[in-house]
Amino acid sequence: MPRKSTGLLIAALLALTAGLAACGSSGGGSGSSSSSKVLKVWWYEGPGSAYQIAWDQAIKDFKEQHPGVTVQFSLKSFNQMQQNASMILNSSDVPDVMEYNKGDATTGLLSKQGLLTDLTPEASKYRWDKLLGPDLQVTARYDAKGVMGSGNWYGVSDYAEYLTVYYNKGMFAKYGIAVPTTMAQLTAAMDTFLKHGITPFANAGNDYMAMQYLYMMELSQATPQQVQDYERYTGKVDFHNTAWTNAVKTFQDWVSKGYIAKNSVGLTATQAGNNFETGKSPMLMSGSWWAGTFETEIKSFQWGTFLWPGNTLNAGSGGNLFVVPKNAASKDLAYDFINDTLQPDVQKLLANNGAVPIAARTGGVSNPLNVELIKNFQTLATNNGLAYYPDWPTPNFYNTLLAQTQDLMNGASGDSVLSTLQTNYDQYVSSLG
Structure with missing residues (x-):
């Protein structure tokens, strides 16, 4: 079934946080x-x-x-x-x-x-x-x-999380690039960086990041019902549909053009994060959980975040x-x-140290980066935008997606990759009866 509306989520949370302290x-x-x-x-x-x-x-x-x-x-x-x-x-x-x-x-x-x-x-x-x-x-x-x-x-x-794009404000300003709000603008930004010999996005093919890029590309054309079918087995899932076919083609295109480096196939998330922290890549798309780390470790440039352009569905959840x-x-x-x-004191600490508290409050949050992180989550939560994560449906889907995204980076056919995903997924769903 389609997800229920969360339009009143934030207001309800603000009202209830104080009440919890009394009954807790x-x-x-x-x-x-x-x-x-x-x-x-x-x-x-x-x-x-x-x-x-x-x-x-x-x-x-x-x-x-x-x-x-x-x-x-x-x-x-x-x-x-x-x-x-x-x-x-x-x-x-x-x-x-x-x-x-x-x-x-x-x-x-x-x-x-x-x-x-x-x-x-x-x-x-x-x-x-x-x-x-x-x-x-x-x-x-x-x-x-x-x-x-x-x-x-x-x-x-007690907290929420979602995928977001981290960007190097200094590198964007140096090359006259504005924060993109559409995929066309993001593509233009990536092309500008490539002209100057810069790989636009940090990536980790030997960890969760590559599959998250693939999933965000899939979500760009997926419907909320397709997300429910995929994550909760509410309907037939076809990995050769328009959304998944677009995802593998787009992912392969990004690799071939150099938007993400082909040699990142063997990198871990920590190494990808380091490539962003050192200014080697001006962008990194990953979880809100990186914000606190970047706040602590990045001293040489200013950075910010923006939601994946053009998507109404975005990977994220509690x-x-x-x-x-x-x-x-x-x-x-x-x-x-x-x-x-x-409780409010713990939730406030989450908010002020780079996390998204379950109450999604910005009151008392002093760091503009943290305010931005929380507001972007509010945007997703109030617009039915949370689409969970790609590796959740089966116990071994993380390993399957990891291997298949690596294969895509190494030149495997999209059809072969999608068929492997289909087989793994269908086998598990069948076992559920």
Whole structure:
């Protein structure tokens, strides 16, 4: 089904954030003041990130509200959790609350396997079901088959994310280039950079970035219903349709013209980010999660962001989820901690350190770059613009897309790539019954 309208999302969030502080963290955990209680928290956001800064504050708030409770925090890696979550959560040594990737192939799979706690009662108790608008609830809720968008709550996010274009203001000014608002203007900008021997876009073919370029190209001609069919199996998906065919042709065209470098096929996202940070490429298209890093690390030039020109659909969603394992020992404390991440002080820290808070507020945000980041998200959220991510539909689609975008960069035929995607996708959908 088409996504429900989120036109009232921002207004509703602004009204509810203050209310959450009153109903939130004061009493969810049974025995929460007992010195024998321990809360085990895992996440994989690195030191210095907006998320680490904000969640450290949530831990401080939690400790103040739960005197005598010991918080045991462990920093994990994304790959560690992505590859081993099922095995970890099948053991007796599990965290009480942990960060985990959203989507059918991740949280949906764990929920279907019975490894996560159903948070539906808590969503009502803490009013998370009112704070998160319809589009942002999609990745928090999963049905019996592990398909996102309906059913029970299995996770809660305290931030949002989306793909955006980062650009070097100095390089744009040097070559007389205005911020593009149409694809024709973006193409003209890229051609100008090429004339001066500059590769317009940083890219990482050995990581998630290349598939995100491909997906944004697909979304330029996709419909909201096609996104729903692709992500939620609501209808037949044809990888040889106009949108996907256009995507592979456009991607190949960009590689052949040099808009993205063919030798970036072996680069990681970190290397692509470094190419933007050092001024080697004037643009990089990737997630809003890079903003905090760039604010910290870029000292030699000014930069900004703009939405992918011409698209009404844009990759994005609620952020990674806090989930509660089925075998967690201190679930009530876990619920209280999750709620602490949604409180105004934590949300403000997210906003002021380069992230998009779930409340999507700009009040009290001092950095113009962060205000711009949040306002662009508001534009997407209020116009049904969030289209999730390309690797979500199947547990191994990330690896499939990674390999196929590399093949495209290396000269494989578009038809062959699309057929491989079709086969992988159809096999998984068939397994769902």
